[in-house]
Amino acid sequence: MSKFTFDPQRSLARDLASLTPAEAISLGIALCYRVEEESGSAYHGGIWPGNICFNGDVALIGPHESKGLKEMGPDALEYIAPEQFWKGELTPAGDVYSIGLVLYTALNGGLLPFFSEEGANTPEERASALQRRMRGAEMGYPRSACRELGEVILCATRFDASQRFSTPADFRAALEALPEDASIPAIAPVLRLKPKEIEAAHNYKVDKNFEKTTPQRQAKPPKRRTTVDENMDAKSFRKPPIKRKWALPFVAAIIIVIALILLLKGCDNSEPDDFEFVPEPPVTESEPPVAPEVTPDVEITPDPDEEEPTEEPAEPRFTIFVDDVTWEQAKANCEAMGGHLAVVDNQERLDAIIAMAEEKGASFVWLGSYRGADGLWYNVTGEPMSFSIWDAGEPSAIDADGTREDYLLLWYRAALGAWTYNDMRNDPISVIPATYSGKVAYICQFD
Secondary structure, rough: OOOOOOOHHHHHOOOOHHHHHHHHHHHHHHHHHHHHHHHOOOOOOOOHHHHEEEEEEEEEEEOOOOOHHOOHHHHHOOOOOHHHHHHOOOHHHHHHHHHHHHHHHHOOOOOOOOOOOOOOHHHHHHHHHHHHOOOOOOOOOOOOHHHHOOOOOOOOHHHHHHHHHOOOHHHHHHHHOOOOOOOOOOOOOOOOOOOOHHHHOOOOOOOOOOOOOOOOOOOOOOOOOOOOOOOOHHHOOOOOOOOOHHHHHHHHHHHHHHHHHHHHOOOOOOOOOOOOOOOOOOOOOOOOOOOOOOOOOOOOOOOOOOOOOOOOOOEEEEEEEOOOOHHHHHHHHHOOOOOEOOOOHHHHHHHHHHHHHHOOOOEEEEEEEEEEEOOOEEEEEOEEEOOOOEOOOOOEEEEOOOOOOOEEEEEEEEEEEEEEEEOOOOOOOOEEEEEOOOOOEEEEEEO
């Protein structure tokens, strides 16, 4: 084509599923540019695959005159934002939703959220999928998107317009800021499991009282360490003495006998009168000499030039472990080592924990707080949680499949470039392994 123009016969309606993640990112950036150029800060509309042509880094959008819902075809209707569907609101955030949904479909094998993968979707199934989205059902990651790209797309397609990128320019900036490896397809599909699989994966009991269930480990006897001088005479090497109750009286009796013998010899007349015999203390091989206990008669005072040491409370130590474990497993592991899951009570400690996670390459960190039976949040040390940086819309309490989310997870939001709190189910790895596996860590605190 010498000149790139919009052609309905060349639209993305049929070729959308063939786009690679790199091409999908380029498409999103190009669509945002096109909407910015044509509409500025106003609503654009008309953004759906059958009304888009894409060539290289250039995207064109076909007719986008405003139509009511009744006049829209089913293809166009499926790509409008929830606030337009329910209230007729036309805002730049609605364009963000439409562009995000186009990218979602491109990276989901050409299927919109909640569409069946087993074949062609009937009109009834398509209507059901649309109703679920328009009612705010949570969407999983598109199957070919890595976590970073998936996070950006999910942020663009939030049900609540206030939680999306506010303008296409903001959406474009987030796409352009993605790391280079975000264009690599996900190794495994990042889709939610079927209901039966989810039920099987979460068939466990949760102990809300958090009683210790880890069996006590038997203490190993300490190893005897003996330092041997390689140059010493082998005959002079002797084992450490074995202390027995009768040893001291026996040694004392020997010393007394020797002292009496020496005393009698000292009284012999053959020796000069001015000779004074001073016996040397005997050396015994059975027991090393014991220094006598000395009790000072006066109180010893420190040197005035030296400062008297003051006792200060020791700072807690933190150790990070990168491991695919549940919250309850992480809690039990820390307690088995004599500590507990880390408790964050100020920004300084949070910054230190984030630095540890980033150094280890972790994106998800279990922390020592949980939702109690009364619905309030508590630390594993017993006191109410006093510090939080909840993500927008969190804590949500219940996951999309109805599983309770009662455990505190610190996670990195690539779309926002920030770490935030999220209440999470006990074992998210079993639901979305491609997203969480290898990126989960927990931090133990030793007070």
